[in-house]
Amino acid sequence: MGVAAAVKLVPLIFIAHLFLTGKRAAAARALAVFAGLQGLTLIIAPQDSAYWMSDVFQTGRIGPAQQPYNQSLDGLMARVTGAAPWSAHPAWVISAVLAVPALTLMLRYHRRGHDVSALCVTACFGLLLAPVSWLPCWVWIAPVMVALSSWLQATWRGAGQHRAARWQRWAGASAVAGVAAVFTSTYSVPISQLRHRTLGWFWFLVLSNPYVLATIAIALALAAAALRRGDQPDGPWSSGQFPAVKQKNCASDRLAHHNHDGARGAAIAGIVTPGKQMAGLRLQAEERDGELAARHGHHG
Secondary structure, eight states: OHHHHHHOSTTHHHHHHHHHTTOHHHHHHHHHHHHHHHHHHHHHOGGGGHHHHTGGGOGGGGSOTTOTTBOSHHHHHHHHTTSOTTTHHHHHHHHHHHHHHHHHHHHHHHHTTOHHHHHHHHHHHHHHHSSOOBGGGGGGHHHHHHHHHHHHHHHHHHSOSSHHHHHHHHHHHHHHHHHHHHHTOOOOOOOOHHHHHHHOHHHHHHHHOHHHHHHHHHHHHHHHHHHHHTTSOOSTTOOSOOHHHHHHHHHHHHHHHHHHTOHHHHHHHTOSOHHHHHHHHHHHHHHHHHHHHHHHHHHO
16 A cells, blocks of 8 residues: 555555554554655655655646546536636535545445445545546446445345335436446547537536546435435445344344343353342252252152
8 A cells, every 4th residue: 555655646545544444553554665665765866856845736747637537526626617726726625525425434334344345435535536537547436336236236136016116226227327337438528618618517517527426426325325324224335234243143142042041041151240140049059959859759
């Protein structure tokens, strides 16, 4: 991770992902590798320190941000505003707003054991956040499509035959097909005033920012579903149970079994108070006394 971030800064967001998901040691190692490689680079080529002083903030050096192949929030705002000098500022504001649902989804999927899904959320948010995200950078949509297809298959098999279930199946299939169509197409409307006037503002916005708008729509829909359903599984990446939840359920079943056997079983399991343990021992002594008395009475 640290090596990748040293080559290209965008993977730095994965170091934050490691930290937020509790892998702080791994995050610290990646950050140390990143800093060490950058320091080594400055020793070998000290003249390149200008990159950190000024060039890192001049994203236009690799091409105009308003190019349609730059599918990031910065590129979207550059196209909408006609490459105004202040176009990056509203992009930062939108990024800050989207950080809330992105963080909510990422942590939710991580807590449920869906680590790949949590990583996809981080990756897609990083692509939106980056000043420049060329179309090949959106390779992260491949595991997203696998997750969406798996969710659709589970929904199609699990839904009933009533009208609402049929509507849910076809709505889900249409949504997944639409997302697949967007991200398997590399077409984006070229930037020109004539094209802008011909299409109108709305269709120009939609057709020149397909990846950005589709990703935002998916994130908002999943976040809304997560908030609406609370702790219930939801969305294409929450089918199945987190293994820890299964283990907890098994432990609960064992606990219920011991409790069902009474104070004696609870004392053996070691999950009751000392007073109850004493009560269990007395119960065992009384049972033995009763068995002995019954045996003597039978012999008498």
